[in-house]
Amino acid sequence: MNDFFIALGANLPSSQGAPDETLRAALQDLSASDVVVEATSHFYRTPCFPAGAGPDYVNAAAHVRSSLSPRDFLDHLHAIEAKFGRERIERWGMRSLDLDVLACGQRVEPDLTTFETWRTLSPEQQRKAAPDALILPHPRLQDRAFVLVPLRDIAPNWTHPVLNLTVTQMCDALPPDALAEISVL
Numbered sequence: 001m002n003d004f005f006i007a008l009g010a011n012l013p014s015s016q017g018a019p020d021e022t023l024r025a026a027l028q029d030l031s032a033s034d035v036v037v038e039a040t041s042h043f044y045r046t047p048c049f050p051a052g053a054g055p056d057y058v059n060a061a062a063h064v065r066s067s068l069s070p071r072d073f074l075d076h077l078h079a080i081e082a083k084f085g086r087e088r089i090e091r092w093g094m095r096s097l098d099l100d101v102l103a104c105g106q107r108v109e110p111d112l113t114t115f116e117t118w119r120t121l122s123p124e125q126q127r128k129a130a131p132d133a134l135i136l137p138h139p140r141l142q143d144r145a146f147v148l149v150p151l152r153d154i155a156p157n158w159t160h161p162v163l164n165l166t167v168t169q170m171c172d173a174l175p176p177d178a179l180a181e182i183s184v185l
Helices: 019-031 070-083 112-119 123-128 145-154 167-172 176-180
Strands: 002-010 035-040 044-046 057-066 098-104
Touching (some): 002 019, 002 070, 019 035, 019 057, 044 145, 057 145, 070 098, 145 167
Antiparallel strands (some): 002 057, 035 057, 044 057
């Protein structure tokens, strides 16, 4: 079994209702498949990223276990997103459901060089480029309060396999104003 950490987010309604209802329904869908949901964070209201791109998000994180490979697990998450009306039109655009693989245990995939290339990509390039392969851990999870705050609820001591920092340490390193923008729903 693989241990996955995933991020959940939505800022548009789906067939299930408001974003928080969509996240709850997506978690139920995960539980109904070859996935065991071990832990779920609180739901948080977070500003849209990037700023001004739409309504505020509802974000959460989950620790799940599955026998699926990381790539097959990502495909599974994409199928759930599609069920809830997710359309991949614009990078970082508004969405009815976003499910991202943050990490799979201590794996670094596809390799350290590729990971570092994506981790150090400039913000301008991040807006334009998307990797054609799954990058683990997520190359920018350490920069995003909307990911780290929920992840801290369920895995405060998980250590990033490249940065050698725990989730709590990464969260503590964020600017105070980024943390102040996030509130429990």
